[in-house]
Amino acid sequence: MNLDSLYMRLPSLMQNWVCSLEGWRLRRNRLGPYFRKALEEAERHGNWTHEQTIAYRDRRLAEYIQHCADSVPYYQRMFQRLGIDPRDITTLADLERVPILTKADVRENFADLLSTKINPRQRVFMRTGGTTGSGLRFVATEESLHRQFAVWWRYRRWHDLPFDVWHGYFGGRPIVPLRQTRPPFWRYNRPGRQILFSGYHISPDTIGYYIDELRRCRPPWLHGYPSLLVLLASYILESGQTLGYPLRWITVGSESLLEQQVDLIRQVFGITPVQHYGMSEAVANISQCPCGRLHVDEDFAATEFVPLDDGQGYRVVGTGFTNLAMPFVRYDVGDVVELDDRLCDCGRPGRIVRSIDGRKEDYVILRNGARVGRMAHIFKDFENIREAQLYQDTPGVLHVRVVRGANYTAHDESMLLRKFRERFGDEAEIRIEYVERLPRSATGKLRFVVSEIQEGQIYPVTGIESICKSGQCLQG
Ligand SMILES: [Zn+2]
Structure with a gap:
C-alpha cells in the first residue's frame, strides 16, 4: 500500500495531524534562516534596473555553464562533440548553440546529468507530473528549493502578503477520501496556516459546507488552481449566496489563468486574482506585479522564448541557476506564452509576458x-x-x-x-x-x-x- 492510500484510510482527525506534520516539515525546510537570506537577496535584485538585472543574469549563466562543463558528464561530452567552448556561452543568444533538453533526454541520461561536485547526501529527489502528463524524476538540493521559494515569496510580498496569514488552499492533491459524502471536506495544516479544501467534493450539494467553513475561519487569502477556485466561485454564485466576509488576496498558479476566470472570481469574491508561473524543474519563473503584468524573473533563470513554427506564440525554454545537483540547460518546459515587447511601468525589471497559454487544462x-x-x-x-x-x-x-x-x-x-x-x-x-x-x-x-x-x-x-x-x- 502506498502512502497516499494509507493516508486515505485514516480517520479525519489523524489526517489533520498528517497535514500539520507535513506542513511543519515544509515550513522548517522553506522558512529556515537560509530562506530569509535568499529572500533578502531576491528583494534586492527586485530594485535593480532592467539592464542591471540582465547583466546579472548573463553573469550567472556563464557561471552555471562553467559548473556544467566542470562537473556534469552529459554536458562535458556534448560540448566536446559539438566543439563548443563553454567559456563562449555568456548570453541568451550564445545559448542557442546548445541543443534543447527534453524530458526524454533527462530520463535517458539521468545519471550523466548529475554533477560530480555535489555530495550525494545533498540530493533531494523530485517528481513532476508535467503539462503533457508524462512524469519526470529528477534531483535538486535543499538550497535550490529555498531559492525558488524566495522568488515566490518576493512576488507575494509585492502584493503585501505577510507571512503567517491563514489561507484556504484549493489544490489538486486529494486530501479527503473520494467516497466521503459528509463534511468536513477539508483538513488543517496548522504550522502552515492552511485549510486544505478538497477540490473533488465541491458540488451544488456541498457548497454550503464550504461557505460555512470559510465564514467560520475567515482566511483572508485563497490560493490554488484557477480551475478549482472558479468551480468554487461558480457554485457560490449558483447557490445565490455570498462568501460573507471580505477577502484580501487570491493567488493562483499551476494552470494558466483565463480572462473569463478572472472575471468570475472578481464577480464572486470582489477582488482580482494574481498569478505566478513556475515549475518544479525551476528553469523559469514569471510573476505578476501589482500593475497586473507578468514579469520574467531574470535573476532566477535564463529564460528563452523560442518562436513556434507557425508564429503563434513562443515555447518556454529555460536554464535555471539554482539547481547545481542536476543542471538543466535549455530545458523545454512544454508551455507556450505570448510576449509583450514593452517593459512594465511599475519599474520592476524583467521582460514582460502577455499571457501564459500552456497548461490550459480543460475539465x-x-x-x-x-x-x-x-x-x-x-x-x-x-x-x-x-x-x-x-x-x-x-x-x-x-x-x-x-x-x-x-x-x-x-x-x-x-x-x-x-x-x-x-x-x-x-x-x-x-x-x-x-x-x-x-x-x-x-x-x-x-x-x-x-x-x-x-x-x-x-x-x-x-x-x-x-x-x-x-x-x-x-x-x-
Ligand atoms: Zn510591473
Whole structure:
C-alpha cells in the first residue's frame, strides 16, 4: 500500500495531524534562516534596473555553464562533440548553440546529468507530473528549493502578503477520501496556516459546507488552481449566496489563468486574482506585479522564448541557476506564452509576458456531472508512460491515450486503471488506448485534455459571464 492510500484510510482527525506534520516539515525546510537570506537577496535584485538585472543574469549563466562543463558528464561530452567552448556561452543568444533538453533526454541520461561536485547526501529527489502528463524524476538540493521559494515569496510580498496569514488552499492533491459524502471536506495544516479544501467534493450539494467553513475561519487569502477556485466561485454564485466576509488576496498558479476566470472570481469574491508561473524543474519563473503584468524573473533563470513554427506564440525554454545537483540547460518546459515587447511601468525589471497559454487544462465531466480538472498528477509516478492525453466525447467516459515507454508493462496498465478508480470511483468509465503519437492542435500544442463535449450540453464554468449576459443567469 502506498502512502497516499494509507493516508486515505485514516480517520479525519489523524489526517489533520498528517497535514500539520507535513506542513511543519515544509515550513522548517522553506522558512529556515537560509530562506530569509535568499529572500533578502531576491528583494534586492527586485530594485535593480532592467539592464542591471540582465547583466546579472548573463553573469550567472556563464557561471552555471562553467559548473556544467566542470562537473556534469552529459554536458562535458556534448560540448566536446559539438566543439563548443563553454567559456563562449555568456548570453541568451550564445545559448542557442546548445541543443534543447527534453524530458526524454533527462530520463535517458539521468545519471550523466548529475554533477560530480555535489555530495550525494545533498540530493533531494523530485517528481513532476508535467503539462503533457508524462512524469519526470529528477534531483535538486535543499538550497535550490529555498531559492525558488524566495522568488515566490518576493512576488507575494509585492502584493503585501505577510507571512503567517491563514489561507484556504484549493489544490489538486486529494486530501479527503473520494467516497466521503459528509463534511468536513477539508483538513488543517496548522504550522502552515492552511485549510486544505478538497477540490473533488465541491458540488451544488456541498457548497454550503464550504461557505460555512470559510465564514467560520475567515482566511483572508485563497490560493490554488484557477480551475478549482472558479468551480468554487461558480457554485457560490449558483447557490445565490455570498462568501460573507471580505477577502484580501487570491493567488493562483499551476494552470494558466483565463480572462473569463478572472472575471468570475472578481464577480464572486470582489477582488482580482494574481498569478505566478513556475515549475518544479525551476528553469523559469514569471510573476505578476501589482500593475497586473507578468514579469520574467531574470535573476532566477535564463529564460528563452523560442518562436513556434507557425508564429503563434513562443515555447518556454529555460536554464535555471539554482539547481547545481542536476543542471538543466535549455530545458523545454512544454508551455507556450505570448510576449509583450514593452517593459512594465511599475519599474520592476524583467521582460514582460502577455499571457501564459500552456497548461490550459480543460475539465473532464463525470457521470454525475461533476467537472474535474488538473489530472496530470495522476501520471506523476508513471515513468514508463511517454505521453498521455485524455479525450472525451461523452460525459462519464474517458479515453486515456497513452504513448508507451520502452519499459511499459501490464503492471503499469493496472496501476493506471487503479489510479483513475481512486480519483473517480465509479463516476467514469476508463478506456485506455495505446497510440504511437498524440494528436496536436492546429498550433502544434499538445493538449492534455481534448474534449468534444459541446458547451450547450453542460454549461461551461468558464462561460458563465456570457450566460449571465444573455439573461439566463445560471439556471442550467
Ligand atoms: Zn510591473
